[in-house]
Amino acid sequence: MTTLTEAVRTSASGGTTRGRATRTRTGARRALPAYYWMVWPAVIAFAAFHTVPVLVGIFFSFTNYAGYGDWNFVGLSNYANLFKDDRVLAAYGFSFLFAIAATILTNAISLVIALALNAKIKARSFWRGVYFVPYVLAILVIGYVFQFFFSNSLPKLLSGIPLFRDNILTNPDWAWTAIVALAVWQACAFTIIIYLSGLQTIPAELYEAASLDGAKPWRQFTSITFPLISAFFTINVVLSLKGFLQVFDPIVALTNGGPGTSTESVTLLIFRGGFSGGEFAYQTANAVIFFIVITVVSLFQFRVLQRREADF
Amino acid sequence: MTTATNTASQLESEVDAVTAVEGRKRHGDREDDTRRVNWWATALIAVCSLTILIPLYLAVVVSLKTPDQLVSGTGFEWPNPVRWENFPEAWERTNFPQALFNTALITVGSVVFTLLTSSVVAYALARNIHRPFFKGVFFYLLAALFIPFPIIMLPLVKQTAILGLDNQAGMIILYTIYGLSLNIFIYTAYIRSIPIELEEAARVDGASTWRVFRSVIFPLLMPMNATVGILTCVWAWNDFIMPLVVLTDPAARTLPLAQYVFQGQFNTDYTVAFASYLMAMAPLLIVYIFSQRWVISGVTRGSIK
Numbered sequence: 001m002t003t004l005t006e007a008v009r010t011s012a013s014g015g016t017t018r019g020r021a022t023r024t025r026t027g028a029r030r031a032l033p034a035y036y037w038m039v040w041p042a043v044i045a046f047a048a049f050h051t052v053p054v055l056v057g058i059f060f061s062f063t064n065y066a067g068y069g070d071w072n073f074v075g076l077s078n079y080a081n082l083f084k085d086d087r088v089l090a091a092y093g094f095s096f097l098f099a100i101a102a103t104i105l106t107n108a109i110s111l112v113i114a115l116a117l118n119a120k121i122k123a124r125s126f127w128r129g130v131y132f133v134p135y136v137l138a139i140l141v142i143g144y145v146f147q148f149f150f151s152n153s154l155p156k157l158l159s160g161i162p163l164f165r166d167n168i169l170t171n172p173d174w175a176w177t178a179i180v181a182l183a184v185w186q187a188c189a190f191t192i193i194i195y196l197s198g199l200q201t202i203p204a205e206l207y208e209a210a211s212l213d214g215a216k217p218w219r220q221f222t223s224i225t226f227p228l229i230s231a232f233f234t235i236n237v238v239l240s241l242k243g244f245l246q247v248f249d250p251i252v253a254l255t256n257g258g259p260g261t262s263t264e265s266v267t268l269l270i271f272r273g274g275f276s277g278g279e280f281a282y283q284t285a286n287a288v289i290f291f292i293v294i295t296v297v298s299l300f301q302f303r304v305l306q307r308r309e310a311d312f
Numbered sequence: 313m314t315t316a317t318n319t320a321s322q323l324e325s326e327v328d329a330v331t332a333v334e335g336r337k338r339h340g341d342r343e344d345d346t347r348r349v350n351w352w353a354t355a356l357i358a359v360c361s362l363t364i365l366i367p368l369y370l371a372v373v374v375s376l377k378t379p380d381q382l383v384s385g386t387g388f389e390w391p392n393p394v395r396w397e398n399f400p401e402a403w404e405r406t407n408f409p410q411a412l413f414n415t416a417l418i419t420v421g422s423v424v425f426t427l428l429t430s431s432v433v434a435y436a437l438a439r440n441i442h443r444p445f446f447k448g449v450f451f452y453l454l455a456a457l458f459i460p461f462p463i464i465m466l467p468l469v470k471q472t473a474i475l476g477l478d479n480q481a482g483m484i485i486l487y488t489i490y491g492l493s494l495n496i497f498i499y500t501a502y503i504r505s506i507p508i509e510l511e512e513a514a515r516v517d518g519a520s521t522w523r524v525f526r527s528v529i530f531p532l533l534m535p536m537n538a539t540v541g542i543l544t545c546v547w548a549w550n551d552f553i554m555p556l557v558v559l560t561d562p563a564a565r566t567l568p569l570a571q572y573v574f575q576g577q578f579n580t581d582y583t584v585a586f587a588s589y590l591m592a593m594a595p596l597l598i599v600y601i602f603s604q605r606w607v608i609s610g611v612t613r614g615s616i617k
Contacts (some may be wrong), residue, residue, distance in 0.1 A: 035436040036436075
């Protein structure tokens, strides 16, 4: 979650100088054996439980393995079929729609709440604590509470509005908005804290100077606040979108992909097809494509957002 | 050796002093904040916090009702009389003690192993990052952050089943290993800020690299240990997808998994189900309420450096 903030920072500065200082000081060409002993077990374990499954997955994506029994190589036909499969395309469509909506909402709401929490308010640390509560709750479990709310409470509370009266979770066109609500509800907790820590790095003198110059609050926000926390904005947007694209728990809690397959995300599809649909090879091919899509989207975002960031 | 430890504790107190000053500076503008209280912001915060509090209230109030009371209202009414029996019933039906034990075991195991392993690896990497091998390892581990879980999900399940790791021990191993990428990042940035002179003093006294790590570095890592510990704890406690695919034995079920199974079996039994949800959320929530400031500052520390 937090790494990328640091990634950006270290790559931007620091890192190398310290490395060089260490080199001149220790002088030795090879590291002490103890250092290798510290690293090797981790590398081996990581390779065994992370890299091997990745490679095995890529390998089986070129076969027709069903998850059991015999298999043969089928070349690229899994990949070719993916692009012709309406269910797969619909899952990507849903995941992107969901992720974009949830990312925008999460960041907009978090920024507003963080700004308000950063203002001088009564009982600030109490409120900050309240807004962080969703972070410690299992999204699946609190999701079941939301599920009851959408399917039992809301129809009675808002019986005048047909959309809510008929249980929004059973509406193929609008069920996704309920999932967005739950996901945003939880994601905001962490995002608010990141924005808040960003806001606290801005020296108060800047605002004093700005208000002496007669800058109105909105002008202060666009000219001081936002440019100075844009690194945090980049991180939050990239991480939110990446996380939301892989959405799973909120869907299981609310609709389980339904009605029909209208809220089926890519992760849910891989899970279902791979474990109970006898599509092991096919869904690993899907996962490989998914990996490429996520990487491309993340890198693209970094590019765009960082270029904008560099402008100020 | 004692010299080294002394220097370490000295530095630690110095570091503490520095952070205290910084903290005062940072929070200073809060306490002697000359701004007037912003009532608009206070009102906004108070109103919006209802979105957090209402679902929690709903969870509590439904779990205290009888099914009849629930059907007759919207769910939000305070029940009269209160029905406490939902809790013992949920306790029995979900086999709560076992799920709690499994989750606690996996969480504690993951946190302990993560703290012990990630910090060692990060130390070795941070001190040798200019050497190609260590740099390579660093980026190898880091690259994994870009790999989404779905791609390893299907092969991983086969692998854990073959290795006999489709149980609590396997979960601990997986959380420890998968957390490595992120944790190393959090640790290395911090370790690089620890002056190397401190280690050299210990080395001159004849301490081995392991000894240096244990006596000098690890004690200084406490703030980062807190951060990594909190992140790992919340992850392992609340995770759903990994236990769902990896664990096969019903006796190994974690709390979220037990709720999932329960939901499938007693679909309309909302009052008992909600008692079960509350019990599943309560332990971490209670810990959080009592250590709220510490948790938030720990998480913040991990995100800005």
